[in-house]
Amino acid sequence: MAGLVRRYLLVVVRFLPFAIAFLRDRRRFLLFGRRRRVGEAVHRERAERVRDTMLELGPAFIKVGQVLSTRPDIVPPTYTDVFGTLQDEIPEDAGGDPRTVLEAELGDELDLSTLERVAGGSLAFVYTAAYDGERIALKVRRPGLKPMIERDLRVIRGLLPLVTPFLDERQRYSVRNVADDFEEIVLDELDFDREREIMDEIRENVADDDRVVVPASYPELSSERVLAMEYLTGRKVTDDDAFEGVDVDAHEMARWITEVYLEMGLVDGVFHADPHPGNLAVTDGGRLLLFDFGMSEQLPRAVQEDVVDLYRALVRRDLDGLVDALIALDVLESSVDRAEVRRVLELVVENLSGRADVTWRTIITELMGSLREFPFRIPPDVMLLVRVGTVGEGVCRQLDPEFDFLAAVREFLLERGLIENELAALVGETAADAQQSIPALARLPTRLDLTLDQLERGELVVRTEPADGTRRDPALGYAVLAGALAVAAAVLTLGATPYAVPVSGLAAVFLLAYLARRHG
Structure with a gap:
């Protein structure tokens, strides 16, 4: 109990300067005075300081920042951009030595003297080891991590009632749900049994696709804390030499990434939700290799259909259909003023029409910015789909600056019969x-x-x-x-x-x- 109280105090002290700054933006002297006009540069500097504070507070707060980077219903665009740069690297000894987990779980089945560390993150480390005459990969959860994260989740949930009185009504609607959403996402990432099941299902779904490869798992060596899988290697898709000596170029790989992820999300309903360059590689055979399925999602069929309806409405500029899809996905409450939402969305469409620089990120930013006038939230499954689009588009643009992500999406939807052409x-x-x-x-x-x-x-x-x-x-x-x-x-x-x-x-x-x- 004393440790929990100390953690509360530490978190409050670290975030108190930011709370005072945000309150002064509303009233210069906290309790009275006019609003302060704060420029973009000041907000960016604040966002970077908040990000650094999250890094110092450890894994749970790193995940908070990563989740908030996909929540424009809660934080402004400047903060989502900065929080999107949060990386998982933290000191190896934080939460204890992962080797102790391997000794407890697999000490009798593996020669631990053959262990070699190959990667590390905020929740786990990846090692290779000898098994049945070959090298396998072992993703190992930090041993003391789950109690730390559960403690910090209690702290975050306990502090939310102190935050909500200072939010406007539309933000309160999102924050009322964010604690449950965040807890679900983080605890899912800690469950390696769940990750293995989803990885196996995705591997089965792409088995007939020669463009992509997913590691096979070793269920007999896996558990909630350890995920054993094939040790597959490749060059990071954004490396300068990624496409040397293979029969695929950067533009074609960008198209593959787009189609593979759309197939997972809209057709199969089970998708890898973290397509940043560190999780995508090019094998020596020129195939797309997917890593790290901790951030993944399985969509119910009804949600898949609602997402397809959303795409269809966007492509056809069907505003009534767009409102229907947003309500069906629980982004908007069913009691929302539909006529007013339609009027705002019409302005968004007019603003985007004729622009040559429209991207997925632009559409999402404009759409979510317009919905700030209403109580809205982004459910976890929709949030992860949005993340796949924004992160995936960023990777494709890194591979080919001229790549038209939206045109590739539209072509895929037409080919699969998920949307009709204009005629x-x-x-x-x-x-x-x-x-x-x-x-x-x-x-x-x-x-x-x-x-x-x-x-x-x-x-x-x-x-x-x-x-x-x-x-x-x-x-x-x-x-x-x-x-x-x-x-x-x-x-x-x-x-x-x-x-x-x-x-x-x-x-x-x-x-x-x-x-x-x-x-x-």
Whole structure:
């Protein structure tokens, strides 16, 4: 208990200067005074100091910063950019020596004298070891890490009630959910059994794709704290020599990365959510090698469909569909003022139209910035999808500065039939309109029969002269009827009714009558 209190005090002391600075932005003298105007440079400097403080406070706070870098519903763009630079490297002895975990878990099955460390991060280290005559990789969780993180999660949750009174209503909506979201993400990363299961499922899903390779696991050596897998090597995709001696170039690899991740997220529903350069490599055979599946997600089928609806609405600029998708994904509350949201989104679309520099990051920044007017949040699965898009696009642009990420996304969606092209969409909308009109059109033959009877008896006069007395062509009435019937026939054809042929015939009769009067 004393240790928890000391941790509370340490965290409060470290973040107190930032809290005072943010409060002074609202009221210069904390309790009274006008708002302060703070420039972009000041905010960036603050963000960098907050980032450094998170690094000093350890793994849980590093993860807080990494999560916040994908939460524009909580922090402004300057802070998301800076927090996105947080790296996992911390001293090896933080949380204890990972070798003690291997001794406890695998001491009887592995020759630990063959261990070699190859990588390290905030949650785990990666070693290689000899097993059955070959080298395997072992991802090992720091031994004292889980109690440390659980303690810091309690501290973070305990401090949230002190923060929320100083937030506006729309931010409170997100913060009320962020503690649960964050806890779920971090604890999932600590569970190596979960990571192994997802890695195995993704490996099975991409088994027939010659472009990508995922390491196989060794379940008999794996546990919640240890993940044993094939030891596969490659050159980091952004290295200068990454594509030397292989049959793929940087542009093609950028396209592969885009398609592989879209296939995982939108088709398979199980995806690797951390595509930064350190987790992507090019093998000697020219294949894309994926590492580190700690940050991964499995989407329910309903969420997959909602995400596809979101893409479809964005591509077609269907604002009503976009609002529907955002509500279905729980980004917006169902009680939100739809008309007001639509008006704001319309401004976003107008702002992006015609710009040559539109990227995925631009769209997300504009979209999330506009939604700040409303209570909104980004659920964990949606957050990870957003992260995949922004991080993945950044990698693709590093590989090829001219790479059009959005065009590649659109091409993939069209090829997989997840969205329709403009012509197909237009035909679909027209057919839908026709189907909605069928009840009224079904009464058309009866009305037409009555109208023709009236014409035959002379009870109905088609006026072809304007009220001002100016004479017009007397054949105009036939032309109007011919045109109207031709349109009716076209619509009836879409509705697959039996009246299309006779109505087409009547249109032809009136057209001939028009021509006869015109040239007779």
